[in-house]
Amino acid sequence: MARQVDADLLIIGGGGAGAKAAIEAHDLGLHVVMLVKGFLGRSGCSIFAGNLNWFGPPGDGARPRSEAERQKQTLEFLAKYTHYLGDQEYMKNAARFTFDHFYPWLEERGLYILRDDDGAVVVDLPHGTQAWATKMGMSGQIIMDMMRKEIFRRGILVLEETAATSLLTAGGAVVGAAALDYRRGEQIVVRAKATILATGHSNYLSLRSTGTREGTAAGWVMAFRVGCALQNIEMQWYHVSDVAWPRSWMRLHLYPNPLPGTAHQTRLYNRDGELFFDGTSVPRNPVPYIMQLKALVQQVRAGKARLDGGYYTSYRHIEPEVVRGHIYQTQFVEKLGLDPLRDVIENGVTWHMNVGGIRVNGQTMQSDVPGLYVAGSVSALVTGGLPNVMYDGYVAARHAADEIRGRPLPRLDQSVVERDLARVAAYFRTDPEGRLLPAQVIKRIRTVMWEHMNYIKSDATMRRGLERLQRIRQEALPRMHVGSPSRRFSYDWIEAVDAEDMLDACELMIRFSLHRKESRGGFFREDYPITDNARWLRHIVGRLENGALRLEELPVDLRYAKPAEEVADFFAVDY
Amino acid sequence: MVRATVFKFAPDVDPAPHYETFEVPLARGMRVLDVLEAIREDLGQPISYRWLCGVKKCGLCAMTVNGRPCLTCWEPAEPDMIIEPLAGFPVIRDLVVDRDAVDARLLDVDPFLHRPEDQPYRGFPEPLSGAAMRRAGTMMNCIECLACVSACPVPRERFIGPAALVQLARWAFDPRDGADRAALAVAGGIAECADCGDCTAACPAGIPVKEIAIAGLRELCIRSGYPDAGPAPQEKCRLVVPRGRDR
Numbered sequence: 001m002a003r004q005v006d007a008d009l010l011i012i013g014g015g016g017a018g019a020k021a022a023i024e025a026h027d028l029g030l031h032v033v034m035l036v037k038g039f040l041g042r043s044g045c046s047i048f049a050g051n052l053n054w055f056g057p058p059g060d061g062a063r064p065r066s067e068a069e070r071q072k073q074t075l076e077f078l079a080k081y082t083h084y085l086g087d088q089e090y091m092k093n094a095a096r097f098t099f100d101h102f103y104p105w106l107e108e109r110g111l112y113i114l115r116d117d118d119g120a121v122v123v124d125l126p127h128g129t130q131a132w133a134t135k136m137g138m139s140g141q142i143i144m145d146m147m148r149k150e151i152f153r154r155g156i157l158v159l160e161e162t163a164a165t166s167l168l169t170a171g172g173a174v175v176g177a178a179a180l181d182y183r184r185g186e187q188i189v190v191r192a193k194a195t196i197l198a199t200g201h202s203n204y205l206s207l208r209s210t211g212t213r214e215g216t217a218a219g220w221v222m223a224f225r226v227g228c229a230l231q232n233i234e235m236q237w238y239h240v241s242d243v244a245w246p247r248s249w250m251r252l253h254l255y256p257n258p259l260p261g262t263a264h265q266t267r268l269y270n271r272d273g274e275l276f277f278d279g280t281s282v283p284r285n286p287v288p289y290i291m292q293l294k295a296l297v298q299q300v301r302a303g304k305a306r307l308d309g310g311y312y313t314s315y316r317h318i319e320p321e322v323v324r325g326h327i328y329q330t331q332f333v334e335k336l337g338l339d340p341l342r343d344v345i346e347n348g349v350t351w352h353m354n355v356g357g358i359r360v361n362g363q364t365m366q367s368d369v370p371g372l373y374v375a376g377s378v379s380a381l382v383t384g385g386l387p388n389v390m391y392d393g394y395v396a397a398r399h400a401a402d403e404i405r406g407r408p409l410p411r412l413d414q415s416v417v418e419r420d421l422a423r424v425a426a427y428f429r430t431d432p433e434g435r436l437l438p439a440q441v442i443k444r445i446r447t448v449m450w451e452h453m454n455y456i457k458s459d460a461t462m463r464r465g466l467e468r469l470q471r472i473r474q475e476a477l478p479r480m481h482v483g484s485p486s487r488r489f490s491y492d493w494i495e496a497v498d499a500e501d502m503l504d505a506c507e508l509m510i511r512f513s514l515h516r517k518e519s520r521g522g523f524f525r526e527d528y529p530i531t532d533n534a535r536w537l538r539h540i541v542g543r544l545e546n547g548a549l550r551l552e553e554l555p556v557d558l559r560y561a562k563p564a565e566e567v568a569d570f571f572a573v574d575y
Numbered sequence: 576m577v578r579a580t581v582f583k584f585a586p587d588v589d590p591a592p593h594y595e596t597f598e599v600p601l602a603r604g605m606r607v608l609d610v611l612e613a614i615r616e617d618l619g620q621p622i623s624y625r626w627l628c629g630v631k632k633c634g635l636c637a638m639t640v641n642g643r644p645c646l647t648c649w650e651p652a653e654p655d656m657i658i659e660p661l662a663g664f665p666v667i668r669d670l671v672v673d674r675d676a677v678d679a680r681l682l683d684v685d686p687f688l689h690r691p692e693d694q695p696y697r698g699f700p701e702p703l704s705g706a707a708m709r710r711a712g713t714m715m716n717c718i719e720c721l722a723c724v725s726a727c728p729v730p731r732e733r734f735i736g737p738a739a740l741v742q743l744a745r746w747a748f749d750p751r752d753g754a755d756r757a758a759l760a761v762a763g764g765i766a767e768c769a770d771c772g773d774c775t776a777a778c779p780a781g782i783p784v785k786e787i788a789i790a791g792l793r794e795l796c797i798r799s800g801y802p803d804a805g806p807a808p809q810e811k812c813r814l815v816v817p818r819g820r821d822r
Contacts, residue, residue: 039635042628042633043627043628047633048628099699107700109688110687110751112708112715112749114705115705116704119703122705134712138716149682212629214627246603246609248629249604251629251630332630335649437615440617443616443617482621483620484585486587486589488586488587488623489667489671
């Protein structure tokens with residue numbers, strides 16, 4: 001029998017969005033319960049946030065900017081970052097929050113934004129787009145450690161190493177969630193007046209990913225199953241300059257674009273030692289990540305690089321004090337016995353962020369299903385960013401608090417609860433025929449996605465990927481077993497649940513991708529190598545109807561920034 | 576090939592701990608964590624362990640490797656390794672330990688900025704120089720992996736431990752902070768520190784725990800009128816180490 005916990009507000013996820021929501025809701029007087037699949041503030045994608053959006057505050061003496069100018073720069077940047085699929089009204093509000101709330105709220109509590117010895121905030125030159133907490137590459141970890149402690153200080157109930165396995169509905173509304181505490185081997189039911197889903201990016205779907213084993217798309221799938229719409233989930237966002245090896249360091253990002261205190265950016269060289277990318281040569285785009293990706297594709301097609309290696313980052317032309325003093329990654333390069341000022345470092349592509357996600361109202365963070373709010377990068381509003389996701393958490397908590405104040409706890413639908421508990425319990429099996437650890441099945445899924453749904457893809461590769469995923473579903477899922485009869489810290493158990501969620505998410509992602517017949521930013525199809533704003537600057541939205549996926553296209557918010565081209569060669573545009 | 580002998584123990588089903596040996600191909604630059612991943616994903620052999628980032632941010636993959644505490648995502652695999660749970664912590668299962676008691680002590684040092692009443696926060700960005708924050712910034716490299724706590728020979732009953740002292744130093748060294756950090760250092764038993772330096776040696780973040788965190792706190796204690804916090808005499812080092820916890 002599952003333990004039941006009651007809350008005013010349930011928050012699923014312990015990254016920036018969930019943590020900010022928890023603090024805000026608690027301070028508004030709500031009884032908050034958090035479910036965290038890993039450790040609060042130590043798992044998920046927020047700790048990987050290396051840069052913080054800056055664009056200069058209004059009174060920054062070094063680089064004075066008007067509010068309007070700052071907003072325009074931020075919007076252009078985020079619009080390109082999201083290939084013009086982001087919610088622009090939302091982005092405007094989040095940019096304002098960044099300076100009005102995010103930075104002062106954290107700094108008042110002790111955050112240290114890197115300064116030079118004269119006290120000026122260290123930024124990239126000449127644009128001044130980013131700032132850093134202590135060092136480039138450390139911002140998220142430092143901020144999330146602060147958030148973790150702020151939450152424990154408040155005595156908020158945090159259930160760590162406890163993964164939500166489904167959202168529970170009653171009468172058409174979300175009334176809580178079922179969860180698995182894999183540390184204790186115990187199923188839990190949380191009943192709540194409102195729920196905020198904040199499970200972060202879903203990039204552990206491919207063999208090379210910046211995210212780690214928690215980022216399995218459970219958030220997308222849980223929301224989809226209760227009737228939420230997913231939007232633009234075909235839009236995977238990649239990192240080009242993550243290290244090729246060792247394996248666990250694949251998420252170590254050798255930041256290619258704005259570097260602290262210098263106008264230089266890293267350079268990329270191909271197999272033959274030819275320079276093929278330097279961000280400073282991309283005019284009018286201060287953060288040309290996407291151009292780096294497009295440049296790599298051309299190298300791969302010319303046989304001069306591979307997606308998983310054979311090309312290299314160089315810091316040789318960058319000031320030694322920047323490389324040694326301001327960049328977290330330097331120590332890793334040195335640990336491999338390389339000299340970052342002399343040697344080049346081999347890179348590979350990783351799946352990094354999602355542009356798309358769960359479709360929500362960007363003003364309230366409400367989903368399509370009553371009782372469910374969505375915050376952070378699991379939603380479709382923008383491509384992550386720690387200030388943005390904290391804005392989401394802040395807004396979601398405030399709207400949820402207004403909605404549920406004075407309301408009684410909802411009634412659970414026991415048949416729904418029992419069905420989900422039984423589904424998860426059934427995965428704890430020790431002796432099916434031809435045993436496979438769930439970790440082995442997950443690796444197979446990620447391999448299929450790497451081989452067939454990678455950055456370079458086509459109708460044919462994606463259909464082959466779908467076939468292989470369907471075979472895994474039929475042949476491998478029934479063979480999954482947990483490696484021991486012990487229920488203590490059975491990560492196998494939660495991975496078995498994850499494997500099924502990942503198959504659902506990957507199949508959905510491919511079906512969305514087959515629908516979009518163009519190339520755009522992080523989405524490239526060899527069979528449609530044009531960016532077609534006239535036809536495809538549209539959201540692709542899919543929801544579950546009568547047990548099947550129904551796709552539709554909906555208009556995009558372009559009120560503040562829009563691309564100049566109607567139709568363009570994919571490699572010619574900088575978004 | 577890499578040969579890894581791994582500690583296995585599920586207290587609810589196993590009568591006693593035991594070891595199992597696995598062999599996996601040595602990959603380029605392979606870390607200890609990569610070996611564990613290969614044992615599960617490629618050999619299909621179950622082992623329970625924690626990791627949440629792979630790049631020295633989460634601080635949760637610390638274990639004992641060939642008798643020394645280490646962060647497994649950071650240290651390279653060796654041809655022959657014995658991998659055991661982080662010493663000095665209760666085992667939940669296999670290589671997963673219960674950190675709760677030590678994590679709680681990290682909160683005992685009041686790890687929050689307390690601005691003096693006459694120096695309220697006046698808005699972002701506040702006046703602050705990089706030079707003034709340098710020592711505190713070094714402390715911020717701490718990811719609370721607890722390798723130093725595992726290495727520390729001083730009994731925990733009267734000593735809050737090196738990780739908590741680094742966290743305390745992080746705030747004590749911040750020029751914006753006005754709390755009585757010296758009192759917290761004394762209450763945490765800073766005088767018990769044996770000055771052996773095992774914490775510094777174990778720290779994967781390269782923090783000079785003994786030389787800067789603890790020495791700096793001691794200076795602060797002495798300045799604040801707590802002379803007993805001063806450096807331990809050499810003989811203390813010799814006395815405490817052999818009596819320390821079983822490592």
